Amino acid sequence: MSTSRIAVIIRHEVLTRVRTKAFILATLLTPLGFAAITVLPVLVSMWSEDAVETKVLVSDRSGVIGRDLLLEDSSLFELTTKPEDELRRDVTDEKIKGFVVIPATFSENDTVNLYTSGGGGLSLHGRVKESVRAVIRHRRIMDAGATPSVLSAMDMKVAYKAKSLSEEGEGADAAEFKTMLGYVLSFIIYMAMFIYGGLVMRAVLEEKTNRIVEVLASSARPFEIMFGKILGVACVGLLQMVSWIALSMLITYVAGAQYAPAPGGAAAAGMAPKLVESIGTLSAWVPIAFLFYFLAGYFLYSALFAAVAAAANQEQDVQSLQLPVSLPLMIPFLFIGAVMNDPDGTLATVMSMIPLFTPTIMIIRVMATQVPVWQIVVSSVMLVLTFVGAVWAGGRIYRVGILSYGKKPSYRDMLRWLING
Amino acid sequence: MSENVIELRNVVKRYGSFVATNDVSMDIPKGRIFGLLGPNGAGKTTILRMITNILIPDSGTVTVLGEPVGSHQQERIGYLPEERGLYKNLKVIEQIRYFGELKGLPTAEALRRGRAWLKRLSAEEWENKKIRELSKGMSQKVQFITTVLHHPPLLILDEPFSGLDPVNADLLIDVIHELRNAGSSIILSTHVMEQVERLCDDIALVNKGRILLSGSVREVRSRYGRNTMLLEYEGPRDFVSGLRDVDVLMESEGRVELRLHKGTTQVNEVIAAALASVTIIRSELAEPRLHDIFVAEVQKDELNGKEGA
Numbered sequence: 001m002s003t004s005r006i007a008v009i010i011r012h013e014v015l016t017r018v019r020t021k022a023f024i025l026a027t028l029l030t031p032l033g034f035a036a037i038t039v040l041p042v043l044v045s046m047w048s049e050d051a052v053e054t055k056v057l058v059s060d061r062s063g064v065i066g067r068d069l070l071l072e073d074s075s076l077f078e079l080t081t082k083p084e085d086e087l088r089r090d091v092t093d094e095k096i097k098g099f100v101v102i103p104a105t106f107s108e109n110d111t112v113n114l115y116t117s118g119g120g121g122l123s124l125h126g127r128v129k130e131s132v133r134a135v136i137r138h139r140r141i142m143d144a145g146a147t148p149s150v151l152s153a154m155d156m157k158v159a160y161k162a163k164s165l166s167e168e169g170e171g172a173d174a175a176e177f178k179t180m181l182g183y184v185l186s187f188i189i190y191m192a193m194f195i196y197g198g199l200v201m202r203a204v205l206e207e208k209t210n211r212i213v214e215v216l217a218s219s220a221r222p223f224e225i226m227f228g229k230i231l232g233v234a235c236v237g238l239l240q241m242v243s244w245i246a247l248s249m250l251i252t253y254v255a256g257a258q259y260a261p262a263p264g265g266a267a268a269a270g271m272a273p274k275l276v277e278s279i280g281t282l283s284a285w286v287p288i289a290f291l292f293y294f295l296a297g298y299f300l301y302s303a304l305f306a307a308v309a310a311a312a313n314q315e316q317d318v319q320s321l322q323l324p325v326s327l328p329l330m331i332p333f334l335f336i337g338a339v340m341n342d343p344d345g346t347l348a349t350v351m352s353m354i355p356l357f358t359p360t361i362m363i364i365r366v367m368a369t370q371v372p373v374w375q376i377v378v379s380s381v382m383l384v385l386t387f388v389g390a391v392w393a394g395g396r397i398y399r400v401g402i403l404s405y406g407k408k409p410s411y412r413d414m415l416r417w418l419i420n421g
Numbered sequence: 422m423s424e425n426v427i428e429l430r431n432v433v434k435r436y437g438s439f440v441a442t443n444d445v446s447m448d449i450p451k452g453r454i455f456g457l458l459g460p461n462g463a464g465k466t467t468i469l470r471m472i473t474n475i476l477i478p479d480s481g482t483v484t485v486l487g488e489p490v491g492s493h494q495q496e497r498i499g500y501l502p503e504e505r506g507l508y509k510n511l512k513v514i515e516q517i518r519y520f521g522e523l524k525g526l527p528t529a530e531a532l533r534r535g536r537a538w539l540k541r542l543s544a545e546e547w548e549n550k551k552i553r554e555l556s557k558g559m560s561q562k563v564q565f566i567t568t569v570l571h572h573p574p575l576l577i578l579d580e581p582f583s584g585l586d587p588v589n590a591d592l593l594i595d596v597i598h599e600l601r602n603a604g605s606s607i608i609l610s611t612h613v614m615e616q617v618e619r620l621c622d623d624i625a626l627v628n629k630g631r632i633l634l635s636g637s638v639r640e641v642r643s644r645y646g647r648n649t650m651l652l653e654y655e656g657p658r659d660f661v662s663g664l665r666d667v668d669v670l671m672e673s674e675g676r677v678e679l680r681l682h683k684g685t686t687q688v689n690e691v692i693a694a695a696l697a698s699v700t701i702i703r704s705e706l707a708e709p710r711l712h713d714i715f716v717a718e719v720q721k722d723e724l725n726g727k728e729g730a
Contacts, residue, residue, distance in 0.1 A: 008522045016511065211506030215567065218473045218500035219523040221492050403475065 005220045006228040013203070013232025018239070027240050031247035056114075056128060057099040059084060065102045068135040076127055091117050100128060106136050175368065179340050182367025186336070186360045188241075189294050193301045193329060193359070196237040200230055200302040204309035204398070205318060213402040222399035226310075227391065230302045234295065241294075289366050292380070297359030300387040301329060303394035307414070310394075310401030317408045324411070328356040336364070343368040353379050355386035393418055425484075426451040426575055426606040427472055432481035434467055441467040443630040444481070449608060449623070454601050456621035456638075457610040458711075460719055464630040465610040466503055469579050472608070473500045486575060496525045499573035503580045503610075505564050509553040513539070513563050516552060517570060524571035531570060538566040542592065557584045565593070569600065576600060578609040582616055594620055614712040626715060628722045634714075642708045649709045650679045650691060656699030664694055670713055675702075680713065 017023055057080040060066030069077045080087065080099065090096045098116030106112075112132050114125070141151060204226070207213045216225050304325045312318045332339075332351065339348040343365045352361040352371075358379050365371050400417035401409070409417075427449040434442045442464045449455045457465050470476040471483050474490050483490040486497060507516055514535055521531030539545045542562045552560055561584050569576065581597075582590050597620060601607055611617060617624060618638065625635035634641060653676050661669065661677055666687065671678040681687040688706060695701055 004525070005523060008519070012519050012522075016508070020510075207506070210509065211502070211504035212508060213506065214475065214502040214504060215500070215506055215520065215564075216523070217475045218498065218502070219495055219520065403470070 002220070002224060006224050006231065009220065009225060009228025010232040010235065013229055014235050014239075017199075017233070017236045023236070023240070027243045028247070031244050031251055034244075034248060035251040055097070056124075057082075057087060057096055058102065059087060059099055060102045061104040062102050062106060065106065065132075065135055065139060068139065069100075069102075069131055072131045072135050073127070076131065088115065091115055097124075100132065102132075106139065112136070179343070179364070179368040182364035183336065183340060185290050185367065186332075186363045189290075189297050189363060190329070190333065190360050192237055192241070192294055193297050194326075196233050196298055197301040197305040197329075199236075200233050201305035201309040201318065201322070203229055203233070204306050204402075205312060205315065208310065208312070208402055209314065217402065222402065223395040226303070226306050226395055226398045230299060230306065230391075233302065234298060237298065286367070289363060293359040293363045296380075296383050296387055300355070300359070300383070300390050301325065303387065303390040307394035307397040307401065310398040311404075311409045311414050311417075312401075313408060321408075332357045332360040335361075339364055340368065343371075349375065353382070355379070355383045358383045424451055425449060426486060427608070428482075428484040429468070429471075430482045430484075432468075432471065432478045432483060434464075434471060434476060434478050440630050442471075442478075445627075445630070445632055446481075447625055447632055447635055449606070451606050452601070452604060453622040454597065454607045454609070454620055456617045456624040457608060457627060458612060458614075458617060458624055458715060459610075459627035460612065463627045465627055466579055467630075468627070469500075469577050469608070469610060473498055473577060496571065497573055497575060499568040499571065499576045501565060501568040501576075501578045501581055503583075505561060505584075507552045507560055507564060507567075510551060512549050512551055513544075513555070514548045516563060517567055520567035521570045524573075526571055534570050535566060538570065541596070542566065558586060558589055561585060562589070565596075572605075574605055576605050576607045578607065580611055581609055582611060582613055590616065612715075614710065614715060618711055624711070626718055628719050629726065633718050633722055638711070641714065642711070645709045645714055646684055647706050647708055648681045648684045649707045649713065650681055650688065651703070651705040651707060652677050652679070652691070652695060652701065653703040654695060654699040654701050660695055660698045664691060667691070680709070680717075 055078040056076055058066045058069055058077050059080055059082070066077075066079050070079060077100075082090075084101065087096070087099045091098060094117055098114060101113045101115070103110040103112065114128055116124070138151060141154070207216065213225070220228075305322065308321045308325055309318060312321055335347060335351060338345070339351065339361055342348060348361065348365055351357045352365050353375065362371070362376070362379055366376070397414050397417050401414070425448040427447075429445050429447050432442055432445045433440070445464075445468065457468065459465050467476065471478050472485060472490065474492055474495060485494050488494065508519075511519070514532065517535035517538075518528060518531045521535065522528060526534070536545065536548065539548060542565075544559065544562050547555065547559060547563070552563070555563065565581070568578070578597075581593060585593060594616065597607055597609075609620070621638055623635070623637050624641060626633045634644075636644070649670070655675060658672070658674075658677075661672060664679070666682040668680040668682075669677065670680055679691065681691070685706065688704075692701065692704060
């Protein structure tokens with residue numbers, strides 16, 4: 001194996017990909033798109049909250065609840081004495097947004113009715129319901145003879161904090177945050193295997209359909225061509241990932257500073273210390289584990305994708321031949337909820353030990369729980385062996401496949417290539 | 422030190438049940454231009470792929486440049502495959518650089534030689550064009566440059582003239598002669614016999630995975646004897662169909678080319694038959710053309726195959 005030839009192939013793969021418009025656009029626009037998805041809803045909800053310009057009218061038959069409601073949320077409610085018929089007409093004429101009818105008594109059998117012109121959004125319904133519930137509950141408790149001190153005792157906050165104990169001592173438990181982060185990382189690994197594995201697949205197919213591969217095969221060994229391509233695309237993938245992370249952080253930072261004075265920004269700013277605290281609980285092993293599963297998973301699947309493309313004669317062949325590769329790639333996502341709920345359970349443990357699933361499942365377990373060291377070691381060794389095996393097997397199928405044209409090969413043909421080389 | 426650049430010994434290659442080369446043995450001498458001839462599907466490309474280490478024979482040995490064939494020799498071989506392939510989105514010079522680097526040239530050297538070759542093939546203005554903008558003949562030239570860039574002592578060209586117009590084909594013939602005179606050994610496959618006669622020192626004729634005949638062009642032709650007769654005449658052509666013990670190789674108005682079954686002894690017989698009805702303008706006894714040898718041998722082989730079956 002010639003390392004200088006592989007280096008030439010890697011450089012070629014990186015340079016020809018990095019300067020394409022598609023790569024530059026994807027690298028720059030994806031974080032913007034991501035920012036748009038995360039920042040826009042906050043902005044929109046900020047605007048839509050301001051947009052409640054007309055209030056909900058309260059037609060109060062009890063004589064007490066209406067006043068309490070006004071005290072509870074004066075920005076939402078307004079008392080009215082208009083008869084109900086007139087209010088109904090106002091709603092249908094869209095003169096008012098809606099009105100609430102408070103019954104004379106508020107026993108269990110009485111119903112509070114909210115009338116709107118339909119719609120009004122979940123947030124309006126939610127706010128009205130919350131306020132009405134709270135006010136009527138309070139009134140019931142007072143009527144049952146409770147004193148204001150009982151009432152305030154009921155409303156008092158209960159402080160609760162989860163802490164995790166480990167050999168390093170006591171620390172803030174951020175299980176929820178870590179599990180979610182594990183899910184995100186798992187998803188990134190999944191996407192990387194699909195996107196960059198697919199990139200390798202299309203590159204191999206292009207060289208085969210354009211008949212470039214025969215010239216290549218007379219200049220380098222098939223294994224060098226395949227491995228150089230896989231490594232080259234890995235460099236491109238890492239470069240793209242790093243750019244995405246850096247750009248996303250930059251955008252979040254800029255956007256955060258921009259909107260900090262606004263109410264939504266303040267809420268986000270309130271979350272920040274908690275997030276910082278949670279990130280502080282992450283061990284230095286997290287980036288290492290991520291990088292390991294990212295690369296191992298990518299190598300494993302891209303070698304398989306390369307073999308599939310080498311066997312295919314055209315794009316259509318790939319569609320059908322790639323199923324045995326893309327299926328095990330997707331299977332873990334059917335079980336991901338179960339794994340997140342019970343990262344120590346049998347299902348999660350078994351799945352994380354199957355090399356084809358290890359990259360996406362083990363990263364969640366590593367994040368969510370204390371995985372026994374032996375499991376990590378055994379699964380990692382099996383994963384490395386599997387990807388070495390996949391690169392070897394992919395290389396053998398590749399070597400025969402790239403020069404075989406004609407009818408679409410069957411899986412049996414590919415198995416024969418694998419055995420006979 | 423062997424005088425042969427390539428030696429094949431009992432080489433067999435099968436694709437499933439199809440036998441692509443059947444017990445092929447041949448020597449290709451050093452420093453000459455060797456033509457591998459044969460009809461489509463005869464096994465020419467398979468032989469060339471085994472010499473370039475792309476395919477590995479099922480049995481038998483291939484010796485290239487004095488050593489058993491292996492990937493270490495790839496930098497000393499230049500291979501132009503029959504199916505041309507270039508990256509459509511790369512510029513001409515980038516394409517040349519990449520293949521040069523793969524063959525072990527430093528970047529600057531690959532660029533320098535690439536530009537020199539573009540100039541030699543009067544293609545320097547394409548340097549920064551993308552491959553997809555080139556015509557078939559143009560990309561053919563680029564492909565040829567990528568093949569010879571690293572000055573390989575052994576050059577293998579599979580159908581080098583397909584897609585070239587006569588002017589560029591002549592240019593390529595000149596270049597191949599230059600490379601041979603500079604010391605390279607060249608093997609090419611083709612079925613354009615006219616170019617073989619102008620270009621090749623030695624030939625081998627392959628059919629159905631076997632070698633039908635081989636040797637230097639002169640030797641092969643003389644082996645067939647002077648049994649081809651050319652006759653130009655004035656008068657009706659009817660006498661031609663009356664001739665016995667001849668094959669009509671080519672016939673047009675006032676001109677006929679014959680193969681004489683009985684060789685030179687038959688010449689007077691033919692002339693006598695012709696003189697009975699036409700005036701002879703020119704009569705000539707010639708060596709057979711490679712084309713005719715090729716067609717005759719392949720037909721004979723097909724016939725034997727049918728009788729055997």
